[in-house]
Amino acid sequence: GRMAYDVDIFTYHGFAFQLQGRLGDLERSENILEQMAEAVKNREVPLERLLSKSVMVVDEFQDVSQAEYEFIEAIAEMAGNIRIIVVGDDDQNIYEFRGASIKYMREFAERYDAKTYYLTANYRARRNLLMFSNRFLKDQITSARVKKDIDLVARQKKNGKIEIVHHYHDQLILPLLEHIRQIEPRGTTGVLTHSNEEAVLMTTLLKQEGLPARLIVHKEGFALRDVFEIRWFTYKVFAAIQDGSGLIAEEAWQQTKTSLATTFAQSTTLELVNRVVDHFEQVNPKKFKSNWLSYLGECRIEDYYSPENEIILVSTMHKAKGKEFDNVFLLLDHYPLTTEEKKRVLYVAITRAKKNLYIHTNSISFPRDGIENLEYREDQRAWPSPGTLVLQCGMEDVWLDYFKMQNVAGNVRGLQSGQELFRHAEDPALFLTSTGKHILKLSRAFSIKLQDYFDKQYQLEQIHAQYIVVWKDKETGKEVRVVLPEVRLCHTP
Template identity: 25%
Template sequence: MVDDTGKQAAARVAGRMRVPDDGYPTAPVERIASLNPAQRAAVGFGIEAQRGGEQRHPPLLVIAGAGSGKTSTLAHRVAQLIDCGAEPTRLLLLTFSRRAADEMSRRVGRLLGRRAAGTPPLPWAGTFHGIAARLLREYAARIGIDPAFSIHDRQDSADLLNLARHGLGFSARAKRFPLKGTCLAIYSAVLNTQVALGEVLQTSFPWCAEWQAELKSLFREYVRSKQAQQVLDYDDLLLYWAQMVGEGELGREIGGRFSHVLVDEYQDTNRLQAAILLGMKPDGNGLTVVGDDAQSIYAFRGATVRNILDFPQHFEPPAQVLTLDRNYRSTQPILDAANRVIALAQERFTKDLWSERRTGEKPWLVAVRDEADQATYVVEQVLARREAGLRLKSQAVLFRTAQHSVRIEIELRRRNIPFVKFGGLRFLEAAHVKDVLAILRWGQNPRDRMAGFRAMQLVAGIGPKSASRVLDHIASAAPACLLLDEQPVAEAARPAWREFAALVADCGPARTPWPTACERVCRWYQEQIDRLHEDPLPRQADIEQLALIAATYPNAERFLTELTLDPPAASSDEAGPPLLDEDYLILSTIHSAKGQEWTAVFVLNAVDGCIPSDMATGSTAALEEERRLLYVAMTRARTHLELILPQRFHVTQQPAHGDRHVHAARTRFIPHALLPDYEQLSWPPPAFVVAPANPHARQQVFDLTARMRAMWE
């Protein structure tokens, strides 16, 4: 609800509006005419008295619901500040991507009536990390660092951490010590969440908890190495900035450089970023943050919803809270369903999204038998909507984690339907899946040097040199004389090598029947996965899926051939689109879909164990984030929303072609009381066959109930 203060501010600003002779509005009248009352209140709050000198500008929190025009509102507020006398060089605008900062600057320029070439600069618009790097170079001499410091990316940081790891002898321990990637993830989590190392280990990395003392000494050596080499890593940029503004006099000096600090997507900030803002503006003067607590879904990156929930109480008097609740994206039936899902949250800023698109179909809850039927149903619906005139690009399939799209991807490939996947690699591009396929390929063809080189390095104690030496021996040996377990490897690695050699031999032609050979490889790899990867749990699920898929093929050759006929197009978190002029379906994790919208949206696996994830049921905070994740997925849809509910999931630890399965319940976030918000259907529709009545047939009557009783007499 918009308060009277905001309405009065908007009205006073509106009274000073004018249009210049060149036709481009430089005063607010034309600019804010298209905004709704809540947006105008947010644009004008606290800045009506700025002309005539520095004034106090109370802290402002704008709760911007999904599809409510958040970006436009923030750009209008920046333009309004400049129009009312604020110097662009004294405005600090913080976003989460450089593209967002550039787009905001362009919008502000257009709103102020300057053509692109004459757009007033916003020199301090950028990401938290980009602005941090600039400030640290300016103040380097005063905080004890070299202004010519280098910045390491994640790979550089992991390599430097690995050097410290080797130097301290941790890589030579009898028990496996966490790999460099895991160590860096732990280090980053401690800094960004501002939580003690022991607590981070217990909650997020329990398999590393026994190494707490060693990790602490490793991080101490890592910091010493960075300082000796005058380098900062990605996390250091925020850490140094927070420490710098935490020094009273220096913090006031840096905060005083900016009359206004404006932050986009505040719900995605971590504790370090919140500390930076409070260090620069401890009284909140000139501080505006925009976000939506209902869309806080990045805890795995260190973000915390507490930042936005607690923001008003950091100041005295509390910060003003204004709400944008008009949605310009979805139909009202979709918003009604989403509103009622998020209304069950334990703590939130109250808002109910509404739309002028009052009519439309309710969201669908579609029950299917299993994941195979889910894939078939979704693909058929996508094609049906395409035939009805809705382009593939206007449709999206969303899922909780990347492996949930495996069946969909295979079905799309089978039907030759182009698609782009956002959020995680395509299934067949993931490193752990490629590892398993490399073992299978090498077992099928020992002369496949690339497969062998990758597969051998999965064995503890086997590195590139040992792998190359073994491959050279194999290349020079006669086929009948190849004895893999007798190849030259280090003595310490020989027990693990012999186990691996037997595994590879069993994958050969005419050895272990298919798909038992694949199941054995998958089991072996799952035993190694903690050692090989820092995030083993989601990768375990991918390997289980691979075993299920393998069981649907008659032999290894067919399986490997069909999975490699269409090689991956890219190896980044965006799988890469087909040709730019080609239509293609969107596949996306819900995390990657945030900020996007499509006419039709399908949400896969809307069942307990998937949404919420079974790994998130251990704490209330994690469950609440899962609720927000479903809300984000639902509010991506403009017109059509379908939530798919597979009724059973096959168990992978079973003999080939088994039918062990578990039944799944509808997500707990849509309890029975909310079902009137949805259309419910089952697919495929049940087919009842009724035999024609035959009045001349003699019908026998059997008293089976008496027979059952007689068994126990």
């Protein structure tokens, strides 16, 4: 209703920049939360920006880091009578590597004498799937849980299907692929893996089998906002701004979208870029420069791909958080249950399933006794390794300084994502266009990795430019375009 017009929605960084009264730039303000926590404590920000807030709701509270928690504390002290509601699930804390900790859930409850409500009703999963995930938690999570001895309760009375296939050998990708072919799952389907490499290969093999598949994967080292097509769109739409407030005229926005589609018609990244642009458009009827920059600073590739009927979504378990599927296939090839966080990651993956759960593992013993409609079988076959391998390169896999060379920079300007590249006859780390223009050189470490595959009877089948991203050289301050390739190898008997 009308109350929605009085609600402001921010990320932590977005609210910090708003309090600071300036445009967000995450690259230059890595410590913005710490800075603003101190500024709030020292009353260095205008009081009205905080006193105008009567309620603060913090979502995904299990994922807060120390800097975010101290920022919340500073706001609570400054705002006085503000009501604070935090929502979180300690069993889904899977970002400890980013500094997230569930200890802040306990500290918050103790410090503010908070009243705790347990939302135990589960409307997502079939009854036996919830029994299975509850048992997994009790058997595996040994640290003190906030929800210890509190089970989720299924609102659905029907059972789904659970299949566990325990393999006695390595190579689980081909049997999982065969499982999908046999079942022909209906509705939304997710294939969840431990590593990016497994997700990339699984997607490739599904497509080779004629099955519609979409991949969610992102190599570390660059932000989505630095993908060249997004940079190009940003530059063009900002160049058309004539309003002092930074308002982007609707006509200019639409014209730039049309120009984007024409200029990058051959780019394999265009679909993703269109999703980024369209999502912003849907939630911002009026478009401002500041909002667009703030939006780009927070966007992640997984935000733009949702489960769709009859399309298999392939992702790492981490990136599947927040999504749900009718059918979930888990690929657990020697998955290490060595830490509480890794156990919680697997719990998150299990709970993505609404109706049916299929697990392929060669190392984990899952609970089976008392779980209804659970089928367990063992596979003692030694499956072959896939005949195809796909490697996606990140920033660390290419020689960055090579792109600073004037002739190379000029060659890259004529390239689009998806364009095929060819290996130099004499320099195995150098790749060219079909007309012989130098484009990229692999890093020494990746070249060694590639040679290891060649020694195992793999050969190069194809390489193409997957992403073109803008990289800022910290030494010179200059920005250059970097080509990140996807390498496909095939095994030769």
